[in-house]
Amino acid sequence: MRFEWTVGARLVRSRKKRFLSVITNISIVGIVLGVTALTVVLAVTGGFQREFRQRVLGLQPHLLVRKYGSFTEYREIMAQLSRSPRVKGVTPATYDEMMILHKLETGGQRRAGAYIKGVDVPTFQSVTNLQRFMQVGRIDALEGKGKGKVPGIILGSELAKKLKAKVG
Structure with a gap:
């Protein structure tokens, strides 16, 4: 040197x-x-x-398992995937398109098309960090509390603005 x-x-x-x-x-x-x-x-x-x-x-999931038609055996697939040591978590979800109708306080209403993702809240929380990106509210609000309570919904900020929706 x-x-x-x-x-x-x-x-x-x-x-x-x-x-x-x-x-x-x-x-x-x-x-x-x-x-x-x-x-x-x-x-x-x-x-x-x-x-x-x-x-x-x-x-977004690293792996998405889909099936054409009804997917009734998803529990068996989840169990099989969970047994792999390289898989950190699995959760079922359903994806679909829908139309949202929001009644305004003034008596009018707003409509918007949306792409919906239905999730199993307890297992969904184990595989995502969605709460980190939420501006208002908590992911726990997705679960309906009490008998006959309707489950919650999480809207993207742009869709919430378009519908003039508020938390609660």
Whole structure:
């Protein structure tokens, strides 16, 4: 290691050819700036990737098992998937399109088309971090409390604005 430092010091402190020393110093500054820029870009990209993964994979499943027609044997499939040591959690869900009708306090009403995802709340909470992205309310509100109580609904912010819906 001592040899490398000696050669480097001689190049940087060249007394006879001052021009070589200036070029060497400019090169060193250029390399330092390039490495700094690359380090900053890699740090920003790494942070972006991590945040992207958390946002996308935190709400969407890594694996989605679907079947054409009715899927009555989903419990057996869930049990089979749960036995795998690489599977961290499973939850049943149903997806469908629907029309939402919201009655306004003024007597009017608003309609909007929506894509609905029905979930089993206890198991859904174990495989998602949806609560982190909710601006208002709690994910526990999805479960209807008491006898005959209607389960809750979570609306996206844009759909809630369009319907002029409020929590409660």
